[in-house]
Every structure is written in C-alpha cells, then in structure tokens.
Amino acid sequence: xxxxxxxxxxxxxxxxxxxxxxxxxxxxxxxxxxxxxxxxxxxxxxxxxxxxxxxxxxxxxxxxxxxxxxxxxxxxxxxxxxxxxxxxxxxxxxxxxxxxxxxxxxxxxxxxxxxxxxxxxxxxxxxxxxxxxxxxxxxxxxxxxxxxxxxxxxxxxxxxxxxxxxxxxxxxxxxxxxxxxxxxxxxxxxxxxxxxxxxxxxxxxxxxxxxxxxxxxxxxxxxxxxxxxxxxxxxxxxxxxxxxxxxxxxxxxxxxxxxxxxxxxxxxxxxxxxxxxxxxxxxxxxxxxxxxxxxxxxxxxxxxxxxxxxxxxxxxxxxxxxxxxxxxxxxxxxxxxxxxxxxxxxxxxxxxxxxxxxxxxxxxxxxxxxxxxxxxxxxxxxxxxxxxxxxxxxxxxxxxxxxxxxxxxxxxxxxxxxxxxxxxxxxxxxxxxxxxxxxxxxxxxxxxxxxxxxxxxxxxxxxxxxxxxxxxxxxxx
Amino acid sequence: xxxxxxxxxxxxxxxxxxxxxxxxxxxxxxxxxxxxxxxxxxxxxxxxxxxxxxxxxxxxxxxxxxxxxxxxxxxxxxxxxxxxxxxxxxxxxxxxxxxxxxxxxxxxxxxxxxxxxxxxxxxxxxxxxxxxxxxxxxxxxxxxxxxxxxxxxxxxxxxxxxxxxxxxxxxxxxxxxxxxxxxxxxxxxxxxxxxxxxxxxxxxxxxxxxxxxxxxxxxxxxxxxxxxxxxxxxxxxxxxxxxxxxxxxxxxxxxxxxxxxxxxxxxxxxxxxxxxxxxxxxxxxxxxxxxx
Numbered sequence: 130x131x132x133x134x135x136x137x138x139x140x141x142x143x144x145x146x147x148x149x150x151x152x153x154x155x156x157x158x159x160x161x162x163x164x165x166x167x168x169x170x171x172x173x174x175x176x177x178x179x180x181x182x183x184x185x186x187x188x189x190x191x192x193x194x195x196x197x198x199x200x201x202x203x204x205x206x207x208x209x210x211x212x213x214x215x216x217x218x219x220x221x222x223x224x225x226x227x228x229x230x231x232x233x234x235x236x237x238x239x240x241x242x243x244x245x246x247x248x249x250x251x252x253x254x255x256x257x258x259x260x261x262x263x264x265x266x267x268x269x270x271x272x273x274x275x276x277x278x279x280x281x282x283x284x285x286x287x288x289x290x291x292x293x294x295x296x297x298x299x300x301x302x303x304x305x306x307x308x309x310x311x312x313x314x315x316x317x318x319x320x321x322x323x324x325x326x327x328x329x330x331x332x333x334x335x336x337x338x339x340x341x342x343x344x345x346x347x348x349x350x351x352x353x354x355x356x357x358x359x360x361x362x363x364x365x366x367x368x369x370x371x372x373x374x375x376x377x378x379x380x381x382x383x384x385x386x387x388x389x390x391x392x393x394x395x396x397x398x399x400x401x402x403x404x405x406x407x408x409x410x411x412x413x414x415x416x417x418x419x420x421x422x423x424x425x426x427x428x429x430x431x432x433x434x435x436x437x438x439x440x441x442x443x444x445x446x447x448x449x450x451x452x453x454x455x456x457x458x459x460x461x462x463x464x465x466x467x468x469x470x471x472x473x474x475x476x477x478x479x480x481x482x483x484x485x486x487x488x489x490x491x492x493x494x495x496x497x498x499x500x501x502x503x504x505x506x507x508x509x510x511x512x513x514x515x516x517x518x519x520x521x522x523x524x525x526x527x528x529x530x531x532x533x534x535x536x537x538x539x540x541x542x543x544x545x546x547x548x549x550x551x552x553x554x555x556x557x558x559x560x561x562x563x564x565x566x567x568x569x570x571x572x573x574x575x576x577x578x579x580x581x582x583x584x585x586x587x588x589x590x591x592x593x594x595x596x597x598x599x600x601x602x603x604x605x606x
Numbered sequence: 607x608x609x610x611x612x613x614x615x616x617x618x619x620x621x622x623x624x625x626x627x628x629x630x631x632x633x634x635x636x637x638x639x640x641x642x643x644x645x646x647x648x649x650x651x652x653x654x655x656x657x658x659x660x661x662x663x664x665x666x667x668x669x670x671x672x673x674x675x676x677x678x679x680x681x682x683x684x685x686x687x688x689x690x691x692x693x694x695x696x697x698x699x700x701x702x703x704x705x706x707x708x709x710x711x712x713x714x715x716x717x718x719x720x721x722x723x724x725x726x727x728x729x730x731x732x733x734x735x736x737x738x739x740x741x742x743x744x745x746x747x748x749x750x751x752x753x754x755x756x757x758x759x760x761x762x763x764x765x766x767x768x769x770x771x772x773x774x775x776x777x778x779x780x781x782x783x784x785x786x787x788x789x790x791x792x793x794x795x796x797x798x799x800x801x802x803x804x805x806x807x808x809x810x811x812x813x814x815x816x817x818x819x820x821x822x823x824x825x826x827x828x829x830x831x832x833x834x835x836x837x838x839x840x841x842x843x844x845x846x847x848x849x850x851x852x853x854x855x856x857x858x859x860x861x862x863x864x865x866x867x868x869x870x871x872x873x874x875x876x877x878x879x880x881x882x883x884x885x886x887x888x889x890x891x892x893x894x895x896x897x898x
Contacts, residue, residue, distance in 0.1 A: 325614075591765075
C-alpha cells in the first residue's frame, strides 16, 4: 500500500475515523487501533514478513526487560549483544548475505580459484532496515539507562510498527516517540491542518517532482553511453531532484499523516540542497539516519574527541556504514566513502560546524560567496549521486568520465519523446518555491493557503505521473 | 473535530471542483482541435468517401503510400496508427461508420497483432476524451476494469493516461498538427537497414476478437475486406516464417505479403520498411487488388 495510492486514500480516513470516534479517546484504545492498522498496512506488502516484524519487536521488548531487571553489567551486556546480534543477523541474512557471498567468490576468483557462490535470493522484507534501527536505538538507550523499559507490549509494538514510519522512516527514537504513545492524544485542529498541508506537499514532491525527474533520469542513466556531456550532467541533476522529491516527499506524507493522529515524528529533511557545505548537507539530509549514526556509532567511537586520526577513522566509519545501510552494493559504499572524502577537509580545518545557523541573501559579496558555496555543495552531491544511482562502480566511473571527455553540450532528444532540457524550468520553479519557504515545514500554510492548496492539488492532478506507477526509492532499503 | 470535518469537506469540494473544471477544459480542448492524431481526425470529420482505407499498426502506417493509390484514381487514406492493436482498430472502424464514412475497400494489417488480444494504452487514451460524449466508445469499452472510473470520476482518464496529459493539451492548444496528414496518413521511414533481425520466438498467432469484429463490420457494411500480412526482414522470415503459416490455419482469408519485399535495403527496422520498400509494396498491392 503506497502513500500515493488510492488504497491508502481509503485506508487513512477509515483509521482516522476509528481512532478519533470509536476509541473512546482512551490511550489504550487509540494505541490498539493504530497497531492493528499498522499490522494491516504492513501485511499489504507481504503478510509473511509480518511474523518477522513481530518477532523482532518481541525480541527487543523482552531483552530490554532483561537488561533492566539485571544490575550486573555482564548480564546486561549479554542481553544487549544478544538483541544486537539477532537484529543485525536478520538484517545480514535478508539484506547482505548474497552481496557478501558474491563479493567473497569474486575475491577468491581473483586468485585463480573458481567457486560458485551459494545464494539465498531472499526477498528483502520491506522496511527491515528502518524497524531494526528503531529496535536497536531502544535497546541501546535502555542499556545506557537513558530510558525506562516499556512494559506494555502494545505500546512498544506501536513504537516499532507505527504505520506512517514503518516502511521508510523517519527512524524514530524511543525517547521521542514512546512518551507520546503513553498519553491519550487530544485532537488538535491546527496540528491536523498542518498534517494535511504536509501530505499534499509531500504528494507534490513525489508524483510531480520525483516521478517526472525519474522519467528523464532513468532514460539518461539507462542509455548513458549514447548521451553527451550536457545530458549526463542533467541526468545527475535530475536524479538528485528525483531522490530528494521521492524521499523527502515520503517523509512529508509520513509526518503529515502522523499529525492527523496527534503524534509528532522526527523531522527528516531540512532543505538539504540549500546547504553551504557537505557537513551542513548531512545535518539536513535524512536527519533521522544521520543523527542515529551520530548517537549510536560516532559518539560511542569517541566522536570528535581524541586525535585527528581518531576523528578521521570515526568519520570514515559512519559514512561507510551509512552507505552500506542503503544497500548491498559497492556503489552505495563508494557513495558513502565519497561523502566522507568531501567531509574530511572540513574536519581537518575545523570548519565542519561553520555553517550552522540561518542565512539571508542580499546584494553583497558575502551573499555571492554563499550562493557559490551552495552551488558547489550541490554539484559535488550530484557527483556522489551518480554512484548511488549507477548499477556498478564501473558504470558510475564511465558515466563521470564521459561527462568530462564528451565535450558536446547540445540538448539531446530522448527516446521518451522529450528533449533533455525540458525539465530545467520546472525544477527552477520548484527550487524557488522551496527557497522562499525554507523557514517553514511546507509552502502551503500561511497567507492565501486556500489558493496555494488549490494550486498544489491542480499540480498533482495535471503534472503528476500516475500512468507509469513508481515505487518510493527508499522502500528497497 | 467539527471544525476539521468541515475543513476536510471544503477540501473535498475544492478537489471535486478542480477535477470537474480540468475535465471540462481538457475535453473542450481535445474536442475542438483536430489534426493531433488520427482518432481526432476521424471524430471531427463526417461523410467521407473513400475507395480505400488502410487500418492497422505502424506497420501499415509506414507501409502504404496513399499517393500511389490516389494517382490511379483510388481515393485512399491511411488511418493506421503506430502502436494500435486490433482492439483500437476495430473501434476506429466503428467510429468511421458512425460518422457516415463511405468505404469501398479496407486493407487491414494482420500479422504480429494476432499474437495477443491485448490493447495499446496510448492509442486507447486517444479515444478517452470523447468517453462522456460518444456512446460508441463507451459501448466498446464497457467491459474494461477502468470503465466506472473513466465514466464517473471527473478527470480520472486524463490523470492516469499521459498520452492525453498536460503536454498533449498544450500541443493541441498550440495546434501542432501531425505532418503525416499531408501524406494521406502515411508516415515514411528513411533509414536503410542491414542484417536486421527481430526475435519472434515467443510469438504465436491466436484468434483475435478485434479482427473478427472488423471482419463482421465490413461484411455488414458491404466493405471489401482485404486483410494483409506485411513484410518482415529476411533473417527473421528465415527463422520465424512458420508464424505466418500458422496464421493461415486460423484465418485462411488473410493475403500473405510477408515475403513480398525481402531485401534489407528496403527496411528501416526489421518490422518497418523504409519509404522505398513502402512504395514497392504499395505498387504490388495496387496491381494485385485494384488493377487486375
């Protein structure tokens, strides 16, 4: 059940009605309705994996209680590592086993031995990377006594399986979400209205921006050997907008949907393409994942304490893990590595926290510097996205090589029956809208909201792509 | 909560109003322009008299040169549409008859399109703007799963079919015409092929509802029905010529021209001849059916 499907448009109002009208407004009933809805939502993808989700939930629920019950450090550690091992083990089997098997046999083949890899060819359970990380954050927080265990299984299950965030995040924290689930939610009209605006804007990003960009980006990447420099550059830019529209659009719909139930989720995007350097980009892109790695990997490794060498190691570890989290492919690992390479100079020069605050543009040299920094950050981000989008590292390298060696900058006509530059104006308009509203969650609220809402709905209906239905990219992770 | 329900109600009314307005606007544009595609041409003209009409897919659109027939006094138009399956071809003929077209002869391209009873989304889409106003189109599509949505949800048919989306509306407003109309509906291809090949290993001819409907309509309306199989490149004919033999068993009345032109130099791609090949085939068909 996709957020941009008719099925979800029916599902959501039904859950909303049951939640607010038939739950007697008790917290227990509210949570019960949400967990039933969440399990139904998940079973629409593949009901068999529902058992895996429930198993994972129960594992963390039980081990957390065991950790809290025991004061002895070794026993607490045992339960912590048992939970981490099983969680990561499941992730490894379903997501990474085939990748490791193929990589290992390729490595062995390098020494002249011929080995056939034993592959499992398992279907990746949707959302496994997300709900595994939910569970891990909880168990680690309990271990470090940052939170108390949740004894109510329904409430805990809801924290793991809450349908707006179940399949593609944001990756929630027990410290943020669980307290909200422990109290009865009262209906808040303003919050619900915000939710509607966010859902509508999320749909614009998904069906208008991402899916239109996908048409062009797919055509260019799939036929990159026949493309000239201009098309290849635009292909990377279009993919940058596709993945942003797709993932931030999904997050907006998730956050907006959750607001309808009176629950706030963590912000996942903060206009990342207006970042002035790569450190700022990572504070604005997939925020819930970046902060997860910061809190549960980077800081425990020592963070920015210790020698520069230690700091470099820590940065490399989190960027490589971040790349690997996205998928079992060397292209994601190189993507992570490339971002680390971008980040390291800022770290070495102590400039990684330079661009923290808000900024304004005016007619002066400083503004020009800001604009060129934003453009440069966007350009290197696009370069990294080429690895993310390509099927193999060779393809990505070849793609980049062709950008710099083809030297033809005319606008090509694509097989999809459109000229390659047709989307530029469209994306410029979208960027201007985002720029003018970068201090807000979405651009619809505020003055003339009815007119803006009507325009957004018209854009979805007329410019949205419904004929060639496209999945959300992050569902595969 | 009451406030929110009222608010949602207002949004739903807004959505409905937008959908109705867009539907009216798109339908108006499509119904008041002609020349963007052959479906529009059929639907915006009436009482045409033809000695010969050509129907089928791109293979017919690229292979029959009306000027060759016209030069011999046979008034011809090529209404074949690239991508069209026999389902849409049958509907085109129904509309022609409803628009009082007088047709003496009808050449139908029948070969690869017997492989399945499927339809073409893009060609079907060209009929959809007329869905609310044409009972013939509605009747033709009464059994498709989307019938209810197309009929009763405003703008739905435009939202889910990119072929009649905003780009097509824009082009219609700008009155961009298809240049094939100047050539009597013929779309010439220029390339010269070499060592062409098309894998037909998964193809097998089957009985086709659309074909039988066209055959029946021709009989009922005294149209001389000339179903024809068209040339394919020689390498494919060597390997998969059997497909055309199988066709004979299902529909013996089909005239076999799949080997009428063999040299790859007459082809642009394996299934589509270039303009020289088209002229050669058109002359052959003209001599065989109209000048004996």
